[in-house]
Amino acid sequence: MDGPVVTMQVRHVADAVAVVDIKGEVTAGCEPVLMSAYEEASGPGTSRLVLNFAGLEYMNSGGIGMLVTLLVRANRQRQQLAAFGLSEHYREIFELTRLDEAITIYEDEASALSVAGA
Amino acid sequence: MTEAVDPERATSAEQIELSVREAAAAMTPPASVPKDVGRWAAKVDRLDVQQRDGVRGTNVAGRRLTGPVQGFGKMWQKTYRLTVPADITPQQAIATWKAHFPEFWPAGNRFAGALTGISPGDVALLDLAIGGGVKLSTGVFVLYADEESFTLMTPQGHMFAGWITFSAERDAGATAVQAQVLMRANDPLYELGMTFGGHRKEDVFWAQTLTALGARLGAGPDAEVSTRTVCVDSRRQWHHAGNVWHNSMIRSVFQTVAAPLRALRRARRTS
Numbered sequence: 001m002d003g004p005v006v007t008m009q010v011r012h013v014a015d016a017v018a019v020v021d022i023k024g025e026v027t028a029g030c031e032p033v034l035m036s037a038y039e040e041a042s043g044p045g046t047s048r049l050v051l052n053f054a055g056l057e058y059m060n061s062g063g064i065g066m067l068v069t070l071l072v073r074a075n076r077q078r079q080q081l082a083a084f085g086l087s088e089h090y091r092e093i094f095e096l097t098r099l100d101e102a103i104t105i106y107e108d109e110a111s112a113l114s115v116a117g118a
Numbered sequence: 119m120t121e122a123v124d125p126e127r128a129t130s131a132e133q134i135e136l137s138v139r140e141a142a143a144a145m146t147p148p149a150s151v152p153k154d155v156g157r158w159a160a161k162v163d164r165l166d167v168q169q170r171d172g173v174r175g176t177n178v179a180g181r182r183l184t185g186p187v188q189g190f191g192k193m194w195q196k197t198y199r200l201t202v203p204a205d206i207t208p209q210q211a212i213a214t215w216k217a218h219f220p221e222f223w224p225a226g227n228r229f230a231g232a233l234t235g236i237s238p239g240d241v242a243l244l245d246l247a248i249g250g251g252v253k254l255s256t257g258v259f260v261l262y263a264d265e266e267s268f269t270l271m272t273p274q275g276h277m278f279a280g281w282i283t284f285s286a287e288r289d290a291g292a293t294a295v296q297a298q299v300l301m302r303a304n305d306p307l308y309e310l311g312m313t314f315g316g317h318r319k320e321d322v323f324w325a326q327t328l329t330a331l332g333a334r335l336g337a338g339p340d341a342e343v344s345t346r347t348v349c350v351d352s353r354r355q356w357h358h359a360g361n362v363w364h365n366s367m368i369r370s371v372f373q374t375v376a377a378p379l380r381a382l383r384r385a386r387r388t389s
Contacts (some may be wrong), residue, residue, distance in 0.1 A: 019235060054319045058154050061262040061269035061283050065195075065300045068186050072351040089152055092161045097261070097271070097281075 006030040013113060016047040023055030028062030034070060039114070046105035047079055050112045051103075054085030064097050071102055084112045148385035157264045159239035165259060165273055166241070170230035173243040176373055177366040178257035181273035189279030189302025190358045193351035194317075198324040199296045200343045202335040206284035206293050209265045211335055215284055215295070216268060222330040224323055228253075234368035238263050242270075248367065252374050256366040258282075272304075275366035277316070279304045295331060297324050302355070309354065321345055 006024035013019050020043035024030075033087035041049055074081045084106040088092065094100040129350035167179040186193050202211060215222070216236040220229035226247035232240045242261040245253040254277070258270040272278060280301030287294055299320075302311035308316070325343040332341050362368075 043256055054153075058148070058152055060154060060157070060264065060267065061281065062267070062285075065281070065283070065298075068193075068300065069195075071187070072243055076351075087152070089155060089158075093158055096159060096161045096181065096183070098185045 003111055006033055008033055009019045010037050012041075012043075013050075016045050016076035016115065017050065018042070018046055018048075019050045019052055019109065019113075021052045021055065023057075025058040026056060026066070028066055030068070031064070031066050034066060035073075038070060038073065042074075042077060042079065046077075047082050049074055049079055049085075050109070051081070051083045052085045052109065053083055053090060056086070056090060057066050059090065059093065061090075064099065066095070067099060067103070071099075082106060082112050082115070131154065151281075154264075157238060158262050159260060162239070162259075165257065167243065167257065168241075170243050173228050173230040173245045174253065174255040174370075174373065175230075175243045176255045177275050177341050177364075177369050178243060178255075178273055179243065181257075181275060183259055183261075183271050184274055184276070184279035184304060184361075185271065186280045186300055186302050188358060188361070190273070190305050190355050190361055191278075191303030191312060191362060192349055192354060194299070194303045194322075195348045196299045196301075196317075196321070197296060197346040198298075198321075198328050198343055199294055199346075200328040200337065200341055201289065201292045201294050202332050202337045202341070204292045206335050208293055210266065211293055211295050211331075213284035214267055214334060215331055216263070217333070222327045222334070223328075225327040227323075236260050236263055236268050248370075249267045252371055254367050254370045255373065256370075272301075274304070274361065275364035275369065276304060277308050277312070277367070278302060279361075284317055295328060295335070297328060299324075300350070302351075305365055306359050307362055307367070311367075315345075321347075 006022065006026060009021040011019045011021065020041055034092060038049070071081055081102070081106045086105060087091050087106070091105060094103070106115070162183070164180050164182055168324065169175050178365070209300055219231060221238060223229055227270040229242055231242035238260050241257055243257045245255055248254045256276045259273065259275055260268065261271040261281060262269040266287065267283055269281050269283045271281045278301035280299065283298045285296050305314045325345065328343045
């Protein structure tokens with residue numbers, strides 16, 4: 001079986017805020033990588049997770065489904081989910097699937113973090 | 119000190135620079151275009167529908183799409199899977215599924231899609247048998263399609279808010295075909311219906327669909343559809359209870375009951 005074609009690096013930018021830098025392809029197959037990144041990002045005091053999609057190269061409908069699953073997990077922990085770095089193409093996919101109604105999209109990292117007060 | 123510039127030489131230098139830039143541009147791949155472009159439907163706010171033969175075609179035009187985020191009930195991920203002979207590639211399996219999608223549906227249900235098959239952005243109209251002679255009229259939108267998978271998304275009023283992904287892949291030397299539903303019941307009435315028999319009915323629906331597909335792809339009569347059900351979120355989203363306003367089942371019942379009256383009125387007008 002092929003290895004993962006995605007990497008997810010976690011940065012703790014503040015006590016309550018973590019950024020996940022996503023690079024590569026987001027499909028249903030990368031669920032273990034995303035969930036592992038979520039575990040690492042999600043400490044006891046984490047109230048906000050910010051997904052950085054600037055390195056996103058490919059996403060299929062399985063990838064969108066996986067983000068919904070992540071959203072459910074974050075909501076269960078009362079954590080907010082935000083995103084930045086989406087190209088126009090991927091921003092439209094978020095809007096088409098209406099995922100943007102649950103994951104707030106920002107232009108860049110600075111604006112995503114300024115809302116978080118980081 | 120002034121620098122004298124020979125106009126001819128300057129032009130020539132600019133041309134050389136331009137040529138170098140053009141040559142470099144020609145060698146550089148175009149600014150990274152994601153390979154999924156063209157596989158996703160273009161963004162739509164509300165569905166536009168073309169009438170199709172054999173279905174009522176109501177409860178779809180002007181509706182918005184609904185994903186699991188917009189639904190009401192518990193969130194479920196249901197996976198139906200069947201193994202077909204290894205000489206069928208995943209691409210062949212999906213090409214067959216796309217080209218003959220309505221033919222694999224259980225009897226009594228109608229799927230009226232575009233003549234071209236399943237392409238991103240298409241809207242298909244559905245008439246689903248719900249018993250008592252009533253057909254539930256709704257539709258689906260082709261959200262995503264590539265050579266190994268395609269995904270349908272539901273509009274407001276459909277039984278569930280979410281998407282169904284049909285895919286095929288190599289699995290232990292064979293080919294597996296799969297339908298995976300990620301959904302919430304769209305409103306409290308549907309949630310009640312899903313709890314009391316709806317889920318079972320849906321399981322039977324997709325098992326029959328996969329069995330019919332498997333038969334076309336050469337699977338033996340003893341090939342069994344495996345079903346895996348996971349409750350992703352056990353909470354109900356009460357703030358979406360108002361989705362019941364769009365409930366296509368209620369509207370379909372009224373449309374069925376009102377059909378003879380409408381026909382009578384039309385007949386009076388023409389006589």
